[in-house]
Amino acid sequence: MKKIYITTPIYYVNDNPHIGTAYTTILADVLSRFYNITGTQSFMLTGSDEHGQKVQEAADKREVSPIEHVDEYVLRFTELWSKLNIKYDDFIRTTEKRHQDRVKDMLNNLWEKGEIYQDEYEGSYSVSEERFITAKEIEDGNFKQIIKLKEKNYFFKMSKYQEDLIKHIKETPDFIKPESRKNEVLGFLKNPLNDLCISRPKSRLSWGIELPFDDKYVTYVWFDALLNYITAIGWNVDSEKFNDCWPADYHLVGKDIITTHAVYWPTMLMAAKLPLPKTILAHGWWLFDDSKMSKSTGNIIDPLKLIDLYGEDSLRYYLMRDMALGQDANYNLDKLIKRYNSDLANDFGNLVNRVTVLIKKHYNNMVPEPGDYNENDLKIIAKSKKTIQNVIANFNNLKIHNAIEEVMSLFRDLNKFLEINEPWKLLKQDSDSLIAATTLYISINALYIGTQLLHPVMPKKTLEISNMLGASEINIINEEFDILKPNNAIGEGRSPFPRIEEK
Numbered sequence: 001m002k003k004i005y006i007t008t009p010i011y012y013v014n015d016n017p018h019i020g021t022a023y024t025t026i027l028a029d030v031l032s033r034f035y036n037i038t039g040t041q042s043f044m045l046t047g048s049d050e051h052g053q054k055v056q057e058a059a060d061k062r063e064v065s066p067i068e069h070v071d072e073y074v075l076r077f078t079e080l081w082s083k084l085n086i087k088y089d090d091f092i093r094t095t096e097k098r099h100q101d102r103v104k105d106m107l108n109n110l111w112e113k114g115e116i117y118q119d120e121y122e123g124s125y126s127v128s129e130e131r132f133i134t135a136k137e138i139e140d141g142n143f144k145q146i147i148k149l150k151e152k153n154y155f156f157k158m159s160k161y162q163e164d165l166i167k168h169i170k171e172t173p174d175f176i177k178p179e180s181r182k183n184e185v186l187g188f189l190k191n192p193l194n195d196l197c198i199s200r201p202k203s204r205l206s207w208g209i210e211l212p213f214d215d216k217y218v219t220y221v222w223f224d225a226l227l228n229y230i231t232a233i234g235w236n237v238d239s240e241k242f243n244d245c246w247p248a249d250y251h252l253v254g255k256d257i258i259t260t261h262a263v264y265w266p267t268m269l270m271a272a273k274l275p276l277p278k279t280i281l282a283h284g285w286w287l288f289d290d291s292k293m294s295k296s297t298g299n300i301i302d303p304l305k306l307i308d309l310y311g312e313d314s315l316r317y318y319l320m321r322d323m324a325l326g327q328d329a330n331y332n333l334d335k336l337i338k339r340y341n342s343d344l345a346n347d348f349g350n351l352v353n354r355v356t357v358l359i360k361k362h363y364n365n366m367v368p369e370p371g372d373y374n375e376n377d378l379k380i381i382a383k384s385k386k387t388i389q390n391v392i393a394n395f396n397n398l399k400i401h402n403a404i405e406e407v408m409s410l411f412r413d414l415n416k417f418l419e420i421n422e423p424w425k426l427l428k429q430d431s432d433s434l435i436a437a438t439t440l441y442i443s444i445n446a447l448y449i450g451t452q453l454l455h456p457v458m459p460k461k462t463l464e465i466s467n468m469l470g471a472s473e474i475n476i477i478n479e480e481f482d483i484l485k486p487n488n489a490i491g492e493g494r495s496p497f498p499r500i501e502e503k
């Protein structure tokens with residue numbers, strides 16, 4: 001059965017991962033988990049981009065061989081993913097044989113079909129970007145270390161697909177998201193597309209996959225890297241696995257790499273006669289003091305420190321809540337702490353405490369039996385059901401920050417509902433108060449719904465809270481309200497989100 005196939009970029013292992021890299025990976029994990037709790041199987045892929053000049057330079061700097069360097073650095077990524085509770089289905093390294101062999105298959109395939117040719121090319125080459133650049137790109141001034149280079153190389157006939165690509169982008173509204181990025185790509189395609197230089201002579205760079213038809217060259221790192229999306233799922237060797245995943249539903253990328261994904265990659269697939277991915281989603285940047293957080297600027301935030309201080313779910317929550325997909329966002333520790341205290345400690349945590357403490361104290365740890373519902377009760381039940389619909393709709397539209405806000409709004413309403421009914425007061429006067437029992441029955445069930453809906457964002461905390469509410473697992477979401485039945489035993493647990501002191 002076709003699975004929802006979600007990918008992240010494969011990151012260069014030339015340096016440590018940071019908040020930006022963590023963001024895309026968390027986003028992929030959140031989407032993948034969302035599909036799982038709504039009953040759809042997903043396949044999430046991430047990995048590491050281990051060839052090319054950037055990695056070679058990082059290894060040279062440390063005076064180790066490239067393979068020693070990548071073997072060591074890849075662990076920094078997998079360890080972080082494990083600390084962030086990322087549940088990927090596969091992790092691909094471009095130095096693995098399964099990847100290298102398939103890249104060679106693809107090169108042979110395109111070479112035999114006449115999609116690749118050799119030519120001598122003289123032009124401007126950006127050393128930092130590792131590719132030939134156009135006069136227009138020089139004019140735009142975004143590239144560093146530009147040199148003149150005359151070299152015999154192999155070229156992929158990318159220009160041949162320009163018109164087909166433009167047509168596809170215009171006819172397929174979901175192909176590039178958001179709209180602003182789509183317009184940027186269409187703007188780029190207004191200029192004639194060059195063929196893509198896909199080789200590097202070994203005399204200049206040896207760290208790469210050797211061309212199967214010319215051993216004096218290695219493959220251009222982007223041509224190698226983009227293919228990870230199909231080599232990892234068994235292209236050319238395991239057609240069942242491949243067909244279960246391909247075409248990809250979401251290629252998640254940062255806006256920095258939209259051209260490689262929305263121009264190079266689809267034209268490569270067209271030449272190989274493979275279907276194109278359904279959606280390339282380019283998110284914005286995490287900025288620090290208004291400039292892009294990046295390895296080269298050095299203004300990076302280390303996620304490990306934040307995880308140690310505040311826990312992985314608080315970080316996942318902040319990153320998902322504070323970036324509207326597609327726009328840039330400024331990272332700020334004070335904002336992270338404020339967000340945690342107001343949403344998690346105050347609204348969510350307080351609600352969990354109120355409900356569980358009262359049920360423990362007055363109902364011997366069991367969900368109380370409700371009486372008849374009044375108008376307010378019905379209103380909050382309706383809101384809970386509507387929240388499920390709205391959250392699913394927001395996830396489907398990739399508005400994760402809005403999905404989270406929907407759940408928080410339910411929690412705030414539930415806190416108000418408790419404050420109006422004051423079950424703590426009623427129970428002091430009459431331990432059999434039907435209003436108190438009904439209020440708590442409704443509250444625990446609505447709270448459980450909200451907890452489940454936040455599971456993709458905070459997998460560990462929501463499972464802990466579900467256990468506190470007496471559910472042993474996260475169920476597949478449906479619109480049923482009464483999941484925690486009367487006399488269901490609630491579990492143990494402490495305040496899930498203790499307040500963090502603000503400076």
Ligand code: ME8
Nearest residue numbers: 009010011012020021024049225226254285286293
């Ligand atoms: O480009 N804000 O790898 P890379 C948000 N190997 N996201 C950010 C970010 C920021 N400040 N900084 C990085 C490569 N990212 C290639 C990809 S794919 C076939 C090859 C995230 O290590 C974002 O997803 O430079 C961005 O596109 C990616 O990391 C770049 O990672």
